[in-house]
Amino acid sequence: MVSIIDYVPGDTILHRLNPVTKIALAAGVIAASLLADSPILLIALLALTLAVSAAVHVMRQVGSFLKLLIPLAVIMFLMQTILMREGRTVFLFMTDRGIELGGMVCLRLLCLALPLIPALVTTQLTDLANACVEVLHVPYKYAFTFTTALRFVPVFSQEMNAIMEAQTARGVEYDTPNPLKKIRLMLPLCVPLLISSVGKTDATALAAEERGFYLRTRASAFKRYPLRGIDFAALVICVALVVLGVVF
Numbered sequence: 668m669v670s671i672i673d674y675v676p677g678d679t680i681l682h683r684l685n686p687v688t689k690i691a692l693a694a695g696v697i698a699a700s701l702l703a704d705s706p707i708l709l710i711a712l713l714a715l716t717l718a719v720s721a722a723v724h725v726m727r728q729v730g731s732f733l734k735l736l737i738p739l740a741v742i743m744f745l746m747q748t749i750l751m752r753e754g755r756t757v758f759l760f761m762t763d764r765g766i767e768l769g770g771m772v773c774l775r776l777l778c779l780a781l782p783l784i785p786a787l788v789t790t791q792l793t794d795l796a797n798a799c800v801e802v803l804h805v806p807y808k809y810a811f812t813f814t815t816a817l818r819f820v821p822v823f824s825q826e827m828n829a830i831m832e833a834q835t836a837r838g839v840e841y842d843t844p845n846p847l848k849k850i851r852l853m854l855p856l857c858v859p860l861l862i863s864s865v866g867k868t869d870a871t872a873l874a875a876e877e878r879g880f881y882l883r884t885r886a887s888a889f890k891r892y893p894l895r896g897i898d899f900a901a902l903v904i905c906v907a908l909v910v911l912g913v914v915f
C-alpha cells in the first residue's frame with residue numbers, strides 16, 4: 668500500500684530546499700488558490716503542483732490522494748449546480764452560473780489539498796520538526812506533536828487494514844456496494860483501532876520521556892538548517908504566487 672506521506676528519497680531541487688521553505692511554497696500555492704477568482708489561475712496552480720510532483724517522482728502518492736479527492740469534488744460540483752439557481756439553464760436543472768461556481772469549487776479544492784503532498788513526501792519528518800524549531804522558533808513540543816501525528820497516519824491505516832483482513836477471514840464482507848451497510852460494518856472496527864492507538868500513543872510518550880523529551884531545546888539538534896540562496900529564491904516565488912492570487 669502506498670502512503671501519501673511516506674518519505675521519497677531523491678536529489679531534486681525540492682529535496683534540497685529547507686523544510687520550512689517547502690512548507691512556505693505549499694502555503695503560497697494554497698493562499699493563491701484561496702485568493703484567486705480566475706479559473707485560469709487555478710488551473711495554472713493545479714498544473715504547477717502536478718508538474719512539481721512529477722519532477723520529484725511523487726505522482727503515485729498524488730494519484731492515491733486524487734482517488735479520494737475526485738469523488739468529493741464531484742459531489743461538491745453537483746451540490747453547487749443543484750443549489751445555484753441563478754443564470755441561464757443549460758441542461759436539466761443546471762445553470763451556467765451553477766456550472767461555473769461548481770467548477771471553481773472543484774479546482775479550488777484540488778489546489779488546496781494537493782500542494783502539501785510533494786512538500787511532505789520530500790521531507791523527513793524529523794528534519795521538518797527540527798527546522799521549524801530552529802528557523803521558525805516553534806517550541807519543540809508543538810513541532811514534535813505535529814510530526815508525530817503525521818507519522819501515525821500510515822500506522823493507523825495499516826492497523827485498520829489488518830483488522831479488516833482479520834474480520835474478512837471470519838466471513839465479514841466489506842466490499843458491499845451499499846454505503847449504509849458498509850458504514851454499519853466499519854463502525855465496530857473503531858473500538859479495536861481506538862484501543863490499539865491508545866496503546867501506541869502511551870508507548871510513544873513513555874519512550875519520548877525516557878529520552879529526555881522535556882530537556883530538548885532549540886540548540887539540541889546536531890543538524891543545522893540554514894536558509895541558502897535557493898531558499899530565498901523559492902520564497903520570492905512564494906510571494907509572487909500570493910500576489911498573483913490577489914491580482915487575479
